[in-house]
Amino acid sequence: MEIAELKGKIRDIKDFPTEGILFKDITTLLKDGPAFRYVIDAIASRYQKERVDLVVGIESRGFIFGGALAHQLKAGFVPVRKLGKLPGKTIEVEYELEYGRDALAVHEDAIKAGQRVLAVDDLLATGGTMAATLRLIRQLGGSVVGVAFMIELAFLRGRDKLKDESLHSLIVYD
Secondary structure, three states: OOHHHHHOOOEEEEOOOOOOOEEEEOHHHHOOHHHHHHHHHHHHHHHHHHOOOEEEEEOOHHHHHHHHHHHHHOOEEEEEEEOOOOOOOEEEEEEEEOOEEEEEEEEOOOOOOOOEEEEEEEEEOOOHHHHHHHHHHHHOOOEEEEEEEEEEEHHHOHHHHHOOOOEEEEEEEO
16 A cells, blocks of 8 residues: 555544644544554554564554554553543653643553553654653653654654654655
8 A cells, every 4th residue: 555545545624623723634544444454564564573562552542553553563552641541550741732731641550661662643743742651651661662653744843852762654744
């Protein structure tokens, strides 16, 4: 499958969630079994030799890709969530948004020191959410072996915040 064909399966929604935003709706790709399978296989093949112990997925669409990749890589799955969504003891990290602050949490026993971790989300925009997630992983002693996205909005320069990471984006919009 060609990247152009995958791009054709992603729907643009103007002014969502706010005016001036062009939202990349991936539900149209997810419902296409062969396309979704291609995305998971393509990302998994890049990390097959990394001996991944855990895949960390970021709420909420990162769960879709993270769970499937964990299965493909024979690894465990760890969710990173917004505050108050996890039932056990957590560690949290705050991070800057374009217009304010937000915070993410992970269970404090989710990652053991030295475990090899692949961090996954659906889309890389400004990079703040993933940078915060990487701080959580490292705070628990995890070793980041890669950072993967289905989509990268390169014009937002999120890659710059993650410049020291082994970063892979399958579909890039310049």
